[in-house]
Amino acid sequence: SYFLSLFPFITWIYRYNLVWFSNDIIAGLTVAAVVIPQGMAYAGLAKLAPQFGLYSSFVGVIIYWFFATSKDITIGPVAVMSILTGTIVDDIHKLYPEYDYHVIASALAVVVGCAVCALGMFRLGFVVNFIPLPALAAFTTGSALNIIVGQVPVLMGNNKSFDTRQSPFLVFINFWKNIRFCNYNAILGLSALVLLYSIRLFCTYAIRRYPRREKLFFFLNTLRTVFIILIYLFISWLINRHDPTHPHTAILGTIPQGFQNMAVPTIDRTMLSELVTYLPSAIIVLVIEHIAIAKAFGRINNYAIDPNQELIAIGVTNVLGSFFGAYPATGSFSRTAIKSKAGVRTPLAGVITGIVIVLAIYVLTPVFFWISQASLAAVIIHAIGDLIIGPKTLKQFWRVNPLEFLIFWIGILVTVFSNIENGIYVCILTSLLLLLYRFGNAEGKFLGQIQFVSEREKRNVYISMNHSDGTNPMIDPVEMNDGIFIYRIYEDFLYPNAANYMEKLVEEVF
Incomplete structure (x- = not known):
């Protein structure tokens, strides 16, 4: 019984059939088309080269299905975890320049993976229930604002004149102080962002107007990121093809073929002592984001997940992923929603996604050279915008409990004027204080x-x-x-x- 709980696929793999396989192929290919550009974009948030986003995307989908209790969730690079990873590796690299960024990121994946796996083994998944929804909303909204403000200079071609790793408030001020340094990248970035939102609005309207063609417009809407990346890749190639060494617009540059960074992670005493100080915030983001998404789609699709087994799944995935050069990965809401809508039947769809990612790593890297960095910034901003909580939800927070409404705004302000890590700690601390106040x-x-x-x-x-x-x-x-x-x-x-x-x-x- 315990063995079966560790490997849930044993309970359904013998019933696998062609109907399930056809649905899983469609879902797997759809997710692959989305995760490849997203993975490369999110790697930049983690201060890593684009290939590390592909490594994390591959390992997340190829290992998770062995341990999964959710058929819908997709493991891989996500924005909030990526920006937190970027903060951690940047801080440690400043203290110890001998450690490369990707070495620190892989070590972080091992440490946080082991910690999360231990939580699952000791059946401590229930601790997630102590964090209220307003606190979760505060750190996701604050993180989204942090990422968007940090990506605006890249979108506008103005990311060289000041440090975008400062607090969002300072980055916003410095951007406007240095707005005169914006260049032609702004045309590419802004137009890409407008097109992304235009396609989504058009498809949303078309689905309501022509319900019989819902599937067609769903896939068109889902693949809008791919279309934009391809269009602006071609434009970037036209602009820079004559002098790729001195491009007129910012491009992604050379991406090595294959898994060039496969190695045993470097974890010595110095590295471990530094990573431990960041461990609580990394665990909180990794666990909360994954479990919340898994539970939500379990309710939507009428099945139950095992939170403790899910912790083991993401723990093992991150530990093994570090040997491939991956950085910490967790469940992605946007890709999970796409996978669910595409009609996925089993977690085996992740294998299909993994095969496509491997082909991209070995075959398409020369093409990725020409991808516009401004268009990648547009993709990130577009994807992150959905994490910002709207007025309707804020009104519900106020009606349910004004104190929880206050927690939300405290978390937002700390994140915007400080950083994501402090925002996480403040949200958790104020939530626990509110819990004690109510009980007392x-x-x-x-x-x-x-x-x-x-x-x-x-x-x-x-x-x-x-x-x-x-x-x-x-x-x-x-x-x-x-x-x-x-x-x-x-x-x-x-x-x-x-x-x-x-x-x-x-x-x-x-």
Whole structure:
């Protein structure tokens, strides 16, 4: 039973059939078309060369299916984890220049993978439930703003005159101070961004207008990133083909063929001591993003996932991925949504995606040389924009609990004026403080007695004396006899709330 829980594919692989295979091929090819440009773009956020995004994309889909309990989720480079990885490797590289960026990133994948795998082995997946939705929304929205502000200078061709690794607030100010240094890349970047949103709006309208052609417009919408990359790759080639060594617009440049960075990760005492300080934030991002996505699509498609097994899956994937040169990867919301909509039937679709990525690594790297960096920035901004929480959700936060609404804005402000790592810690800390506050100030109610009469019985019922529980205000409960009172507590009677309960009891009784 334990062995089967570690390798869930054993429970369904013997029932695999051609119908499932055809659906998995379609889903796998669709995800591959999206993950290749996204992977190369997100690698830049991690301060790594584009090929490392391809390595992470390949390992994520080729290993995860062995351990997966979710048929929909796709493991690979994601924006938030990439920007956090970039911050970590940049900080460590400044202290120890002898460590290359990709060496630090691979070591981070091993350390965080082992930690997450241990959480799954010890069945600690429930800890995710202690983080409320507003805190999650705050760090995803704050991270999205951080990434977008950091990519605007690249989009406009103005990323050389100042440091884009500063806080988003400073990057935004410095961009406007140095806006005169923008160049022809801005034309490519802005037009690519406009086209991406135009295609999406058109396809969304067309699906409503022509429901019989929903599949056609779905795939057109899904592949819009590929179309834009190809169009601007061709434009970039036309502009720079005569002098590729001194291009007129920023291009991706040479990408080595194959897995050139396969090696045993370098983890010595110095490296480990530095990585441990960043481990909490990396684990939080890796775990929360993956589990939240897996649970959401499990509910949508009517199946249950095992959070602990999912932790083992992403842990093993990251540990093994580091030997291929991959950096930390987790579940991607956008690619998971595409995979689900494409009709995936089993996690084996990841193998199809992996095969296509391998072909790209070995065959298409000469073509990738001409990809416009401004168009990649447009792809990142377009993909990240959906992570920003809208007014409707904010209104719900306020109506449910104003304190949680406050947590959201605290997390946003810290992320924007500081960095993602501090934003994560503040969101978690304020959430825990709110949890303790609620538990320590748990409410209790004094109950009065009314007589309930029906055809079958007559009995006494006890309701709140002040009707704060929503009972009919026209019914007046009777107080108990002298010396007797009934007090209902709504939380466990423990030391954080014992004093609060006793104060209310003493105040009422004496």
